[in-house]
Amino acid sequence: MSVIDLVPYDEALAAYDPVMGLEVHVELGTATKMFCGCSTELGAEPNSQTCPTCLGLPGALPVVNEIGVESAVKIGLALNCEIAEWCRFARKNYFYPDMPKNFQTSQYDEPIAFNGYLDVTLEDGEVFRVQIERAHMEEDTGKSSHIGGATGRIHGASHSLLDYNRAGIPLIEIVTKPIEGAGSRAPEVAKAYVAELREVIKALGVSEARMDKGQMRCDVNLSLRPHGREEFGTRSETKNVNSLRSVERAARFEIQRHAAVLNEGGSIVQETRHFHEEDGSTTAGRIKDNAEDYRYFPEPDLVPVAPPREWVEELRAALPEMPRVRRERLQGEWGISDLEMQSVLNAGAIEPILETIAAGAPADQARKWWMGELARHANESGAELGALPITPAQVARVSELVAAGSLNDKLARQVIEAVLAGEGGPDEVVAGRGLAVVSDDSALGAAVDEAIAANPDVAAKIRDGKVAAAGALVGAVMKATRGQADAARVKELILERLA
């Protein structure tokens, strides 16, 4: 691995203008594979979900999964693309052991969707339009596991295992046009684009788009050109970047690396690169000169796909509200600022908040808990909000107990901590820990009397009409009752006694 002194980011951007191309593969959530009836369920015994077609056995033929086509059209429409009236599959020919036919059934010059765009909102609220070149249908390959090598790569491995369960799972590849003009915000744009795309895919219900499960994978193509130059520089293709943060880091690293090479008068090698989570770096993969030739030709085993216009319009009319539109609507409904909305988004809190509201909590309360106590907790534990061991219904219940006066804020926080710690639901915790607010006069009377006796000077002030001084006595009572007293009732009792 050659060590290179990266150029500081700002310095790189002062000299060069980054151009990006993002290729995102989305595994569709169809029940069956793209060209056969095998299940797509993850986690099955290796090679248990295969048949003559997806194993590429001699004589076997493909049949197009109609739901796959429908999903592709929906994605195309959501990305503001034109939908082809007539298009074909094409064979992409190359040899690889995990590719059963040694060609991938894909689309070439006739994609099902093309010429679209996706508006993405950056952290400061600025909207950046990413132009979409195309979205096309294809099939996934099998999976190779290289055994015995140090890094899990084929080099140095003693043998490899092939699992064809993934072979033939429908993929949609979404390719952007060159993203220009993002300047120093290029990495941010890349991340925001992939994030927005993921939201769109999830909203369409065509895939769970879990990057951590490989259901959505991003290739980051990047090149630099000196400011003012029209033509693009040579690009690198960082493959299979599998988280939003990594997309941003990969783009950032490549900008700094390209700048370093170019500054030294070197030239960028057109190659694929591997991204490394540990340190955010990339290393060289295989050389990708233009001599690579996939010998595309129209797939003769499949008939052309010609989505009827009426059907396309039906799908268009049935599209769900797009995430960006929905976010704007929610922001309006909740009456919060751009900045507040952005932090809700960044925290991944929209769904938990909405579900909490749906479970009966007022919007401001739902937002308060998820963005406060729970966000802090998620941050500390490194978990996603949605993955915390508390349900929106439980949060709504806490909110309800507070509204009813059964819990105060401090107690509510304790309840939430306890739920997260696995002590059970809010009601169980309240019962188990005896956390309910004490507002019973007989139970509070003694504590109030003690507080008055212990603070004669404060008591005197209150008798003299300085009602504000009561706060000190309330505090003393709260302390004595470990926070469980109903503060309002305590104050009333103090004022009654010292009237």
Added chain:
Amino acid sequence: MTDLIRNTAAETAAAIAAGEVSAVEVAQAHLDRIGAVDEKVHAFLHVDTEGALSAARAVDAKRAAGEELGPLAGVPLALKDVFTTKGVPTTAGSKILEGWVPPYDATLTRRLKDAGVVILGKTNMDEFAMGSSTENSAYGPTGNPWDLSRIPGGSGGGSAAALAAYEAPLAIGTDTGGSIRQPGAVTGTVGVKPTYGTVSRYGLIAFSSSLDQGGPCARTVLDAALLHEAIAGHDPLDSTSIDAPVLPLVAAARQGAGGDLTGVRVGVVKEFAGEGYQAGVMQRFNESVEILRGLGATVVELSCPSFSYALPAYYLIAPSEASSNLARFDAMRYGLRVGDDGTRSAEDVTALTREAGFGPEVKRRIILGTYALSSGYYDAYYGSAQKVRTLITQDFARSFADVDVLVSPTTPTTAFPIGERADDPMAMYLADLCTIPSNLAGNSAMSVPCGLAPEDNLPVGLQIIAPAMADDRLYRVGAAVEAALNNQWGHPLLEEAPAL
């Protein structure tokens, strides 16, 4: 027992249905015949004695139980070794698939079994159906029963020879550029290439996906029609399969056998004559045209100028698709594996296996196809060939506006001696000159025997071509010619073949 093997499929089915003979007796008679002559003929790569007898027993049991039998129940058949058969070895004539036992049946295999047809075994063929002589089989050539030193045609030489040698009354072939019709012509049997998309390709080991078409081979036109109806029909597992009812082919054959072709318009393709056409072949062809006239057909001469580009277009399209279709033979999951000694990479093992497992003609076509699809050459080669394909389709369409069927010799010469063209691919390719246009256009065509060439006493085939989805016309015209010629000769042509 001689009659059992000389009967037509229709006669055999009727005899079994009537209980005059059992399916097991019929199967055994054919297995015995194979045992007696196939060492000389080498029509079969694999004889499935157990499978055949068990299928025959099932037919007999069905009959005994009073169940209704299909029109071909109990009739033996020789299956080209390019269709997968569950549990029975399938090689496509290649070393690279030696020992492979498919885990699934082709749709055509399934349909034959469902029809109660008794599959005797798998027949020899040019490797991956690439050839016109069956000499390209990795398992040795097949002899033409008319003269064992001559080729039986190809690629389906095994199926045609099995018919001519009375090893089976029915056979299945596949026709990519003439592989059913040309063997039919040179062995004095009937072969039909159905309209593309009417017989399922699911389980047919692909040579050229856009051209391959399975079809019936038989000793009579009626038998071919019976078999054709049994294997045709829409298959949801084949996306290129046409969803339309099967045409009434048997009825058309019976109508044609009546001998009246009044009102039928026949076109003679001018381009299918001249240099390279054997005189005796042209003589028998011209006599057939006169017979058609005599049966009441009107005959006109037509020109299809783009047909002269058919051969070059075919030799770009077919190898291009083949280069991709044959990529799957990589030693990873099935078939031959060479050089896997624990030190070599998967890539090296794949290369060594393909080097050892493919024969020279297959390699030639993979290289040709790989080149034709290469970036920078695609438009000039594959692209231009597709345009020629369109022109040929238009020539046919223009012709079929004026005539109902076209006729020509099936192949320019009679069977040539084994080895004669083995080192001259171009000469070999010329055997398919008249048959290729129908594959490029996807229409239907038949070869029916029309006599022996006087100079060598070998069979000549008459090709009849009909539009796509008009296969019934082939049977009407073919049966009429067959009946007239049998009447003229006093017996079927095959009876003139020497005894084996």
